Amino acid sequence: MSEVIYRPFEDRDAKAFAGLNLAWIEQNFCVEDSDREQLLEARKNIIDQGGYIVVAELDGEIVGTGALVSPHYVPDDGHCWMEIIKMATSPKAQGRGIGGAVIDKLFERARELGADRIWLETNDALGPAVRLYERKGFRALSEHELWETPYARCNLQMICEI
Numbered sequence: 501m502s503e504v505i506y507r508p509f510e511d512r513d514a515k516a517f518a519g520l521n522l523a524w525i526e527q528n529f530c531v532e533d534s535d536r537e538q539l540l541e542a543r544k545n546i547i548d549q550g551g552y553i554v555v556a557e558l559d560g561e562i563v564g565t566g567a568l569v570s571p572h573y574v575p576d577d578g579h580c581w582m583e584i585i586k587m588a589t590s591p592k593a594q595g596r597g598i599g600g601a602v603i604d605k606l607f608e609r610a611r612e613l614g615a616d617r618i619w620l621e622t623n624d625a626l627g628p629a630v631r632l633y634e635r636k637g638f639r640a641l642s643e644h645e646l647w648e649t650p651y652a653r654c655n656l657q658m659i660c661e662i
Contacts (some may be wrong), residue, residue: 572598
């Protein structure tokens with residue numbers, strides 16, 4: 501069995517980054533304008549804005565992705581926050597621990613950037629993703645803790661201390 505390589509995003513990965521994420525969003529929800537902006541112009545709207553994207557490569561094919569960005573809302577609580585977005589694993593590569601390894605790489609980069617808290621948004625219908633986040637130490641925000649969201653599909657917000 502081949503080894504999965506985890507590495508920073510390169511411009512040649514743009515099509516795979518967009519394709520993997522559009523696939524799961526289109527399968528379960530509607531693609532929103534903010535998705536299109538981030539996915540179709542990842543260099544401009546993530547990397548050039550101080551964000552980071554990690555890709556998982558298997559036999560020359562991108563089979564997993566995840567990105568780290570400054571959150572669209574930053575609480576005034578003395579912590580340094582980052583947000584995880586655009587997590588995706590190819591269906592044919594699921595079950596190999598790729599999503600967890602991508603999160604580990606994003607945590608590592610977040611720490612390098614001085615972050616001590618990570619925030620993400622998801623949907624409770626995405627059971628495997630929610631369980632992965634919980635295994636990685638995320639907890640769901642209670643109703644009185646929720647932040648405003650730019651996404652119509654997101655009904656679950658989670659945070660993690662790193």
